[in-house]
Amino acid sequence: MATIEMIEAARDRLAGRVRRTPLLSSPFLNEIAGRRVLVKPECLQHTGSFKFRGAWSAISHLAPDVRARGVIAFSSGNHAQGVALAAKLHGIPSVIVMPSDAPRIKIENTRAYRADVVLYDRATEDRDAIGAQISQERGLTLIRPFDDPLVIAGQGTAGLEIAEQAAEEGLDAADVLVPTGGGGFASGIALALEAKVPRLRVRTCEPEGFDDVARSIAAGRIERNASHAGSVCDAIVTPQPGNLTFPILSRLCGPGMVVTDQEALRAVALAFQRLKIVVEPGGAVALAAALFHGETLGDTVIAVVSGGNVDSNVFEDALRQKP
Amino acid sequence: MATIEMIEAARDRLAGRVRRTPLLSSPFLNEIAGRRVLVKPECLQHTGSFKFRGAWSAISHLAPDVRARGVIAFSSGNHAQGVALAAKLHGIPSVIVMPSDAPRIKIENTRAYRADVVLYDRATEDRDAIGAQISQERGLTLIRPFDDPLVIAGQGTAGLEIAEQAAEEGLDAADVLVPTGGGGFASGIALALEAKVPRLRVRTCEPEGFDDVARSIAAGRIERNASHAGSVCDAIVTPQPGNLTFPILSRLCGPGMVVTDQEALRAVALAFQRLKIVVEPGGAVALAAALFHGETLGDTVIAVVSGGNVDSNVFEDALRQKP
Structure with a gap:
């Protein structure tokens, strides 16, 4: 709490x-x-x-060895950019899972903050399954948008x-x-x-x-x-x-x-x-x-x-x- | 200086x-x-x-009895609004002489700050003469835009x-x-x-x-x-x-x-x-x-x-x- x-x-x-x-x-x-x-x-x-406030708060609190492996977030918008910039400023990798129909500018901005953007099809693909697989493979920590x-x-x-x-x-x-x-x-x-x-x-x-x-x-x-x-x-x-x-x-x-x-x-x-x-x-x-x-x-x-x-x-x- | x-x-x-x-x-x-x-x-x-900075600086420096009579400015834009608001906050009258073809929004804003807006025709009227007459009649102090x-x-x-x-x-x-x-x-x-x-x-x-x-x-x-x-x-x-x-x-x-x-x-x-x-x-x-x-x-x-x-x-x- x-x-x-x-x-x-x-x-x-x-x-x-x-x-x-x-x-x-x-x-x-x-x-x-x-x-x-x-x-x-x-x-x-x-x-x-x-959103940058919460993303920085969560990422800066991770144990250094956990943080170094990187973070992952699900977002089509502002949380994506907040996590991507906070990760970049910490010098760690970030993966952002975004729907392929997200606004082009938000995808481009998230990439410009050096995030690895993974696009998925909202209609046919399971976002959580994609995220879980990537997280496990790379040892990434999930940064939730609010909870x-x-x-x-x-x-x-x-x-x-x-x-x-x-x-x-x-x-x-x-x-x-x-x-x-x-x-x-x-x-x-x-x-x-x-x-x-x-x-x-x-x-x-x-x-x-x-x-x-x-x-x-x-x-x-x-x-x-x-x-x-x-x-x-x-x-x-x-x-x-x-x-x-x-x-x-x-x-x-x-x-x-x-x-x-x-x-x-x-x-x-x-x-x-x-x-x-x-x-x-x-x-x-x-x-x-x-x-x-x-x-x-x-x-x-x-x-x-x-x-x-x-x-x-x-x-x-x-x-x-x-x- | x-x-x-x-x-x-x-x-x-x-x-x-x-x-x-x-x-x-x-x-x-x-x-x-x-x-x-x-x-x-x-x-x-x-x-x-x-422009609000300079207008406040000039108006706030006037002797109280001079200031109480009010101020005047010539402007079609940002100086007009700065002087009008600074005068309003001092509780004194302001006259702003504006060309009649100034953007409507700037005239309306200046009036909304409770300035007395005097419009003149750029082609046929002499702005300085209008301003000088009003200033003398009312004892107003001129607030210049920069000099x-x-x-x-x-x-x-x-x-x-x-x-x-x-x-x-x-x-x-x-x-x-x-x-x-x-x-x-x-x-x-x-x-x-x-x-x-x-x-x-x-x-x-x-x-x-x-x-x-x-x-x-x-x-x-x-x-x-x-x-x-x-x-x-x-x-x-x-x-x-x-x-x-x-x-x-x-x-x-x-x-x-x-x-x-x-x-x-x-x-x-x-x-x-x-x-x-x-x-x-x-x-x-x-x-x-x-x-x-x-x-x-x-x-x-x-x-x-x-x-x-x-x-x-x-x-x-x-x-x-x-x-």
Whole structure:
């Protein structure tokens, strides 16, 4: 189980490696939201998403002889790039198993970080069997995307930064909105804030139709999504919350928030116009919740942006949304 | 004349008001440039450009009774927004004289910061006469865009941040590339670095056809541009360097660098893809110089991005440039 001590240890291992992302704001966004909105842009993190934090935390904690044999991950997106860069900077090999229909740019970026990318056919091949065989042959360690205490601890280092930055802003209470897929990011941040500034309270944010976390928190047990694809917010679409993340989310996070794909795209456009940052749709769901669903929120909201790895055609579609 | 003492005093007045922008980087950009490239994104500054620094510096230094009467500025762009927000935060009125054909979004933003926007017809009306009449009637103080020691000192606070951030990176020598219009930003940064880390040396960057600063530095006297419009880098197109900025640029800045509009647009697209920041073409000329004109540069370059106030149609054009 991840703890605040593990998060603080992860912060020490990440020192000098992770980028401390700033807090941004705009009076125009405050006006739309009807409250003060601070934005934590993890799109500016190395590899363009928070995933580098968890990947570095897990890889840096391995015993040297185990680490030297290398790591493996399954991912079509941001986790792939985070693991590939963290492995490269440790000077160890990485294998990333990706579906052959993953976006070309994400495959190319993962390769550019010197990962050995193994493609598989989603329709005909068994991803886990492929991964198990490669891992055994090469003695690789699996780096899970969220259901791993060391990964959760790494993501939680963003929560330590939020606690420090809230203090710099004179804040001791706020809603902290976090884009949520499997729940590693939200649960890590929630654990950090519980220890440091308990009146900063996390609310998970998801796209409509893929609100497994909101339903799970409400039901008190893990619920699954009916479908696995079909949202422009692909980066945070996962089948269900993790076995390790769900108890943390359930204990610490307020009612889950849900936004439409169109609201996420409008938030992408507003982040372009008002904050000058590039956000992927899935990374914009917390900002969308702050801007368009404020009814249950307090005076001040910290909206976390989880990533910015968006293809230019999707970004252009977002810019053409009516504001 | 601006001095390091004035820059440090401006920093004190800006404390808690200005955003300390981070240093960003990407291994992909390093590879294109053939050297280490660090990017200082002032597009993330309040109002989307560095101009807020100089405006706050000048307004905060006025005697309270003078300041209370209000300020006036001439600008079609980033200076307008910087002055308007700094005035609003001081609780004083501002008048911004803008050409009636300025981009609608910039007029609306300036009004949204509660400035009194006075439009004039470039073809038929005399901007200076309009401004002089309003200033006299209302007792307003003119805030110049660059040729004012307090404005230069404010822009120089970005140079103090660069000096600190270079030390954090273990750097004691680098080329510091700065987008340059009238020269307030480049001269302020150069003065700060001269005092703090003299081996961080500024090079001015301009778009082709509007290289008045490069030619002036080379000639040892102020040279003018042949034309006043026609570059996509409109934010940094000015007729000539300032009478106060030129002696500083001439003494402290290396040979000026020049990039094409197309190179600036490619840099906008690469900043989108690799850094997840929104940059306007004029704000991207230093990054373009670092990426595409490295022949005369050393191992490490700090490229300053000056602003991100770009219309979405121009941004979409940039994303469609071949890389």
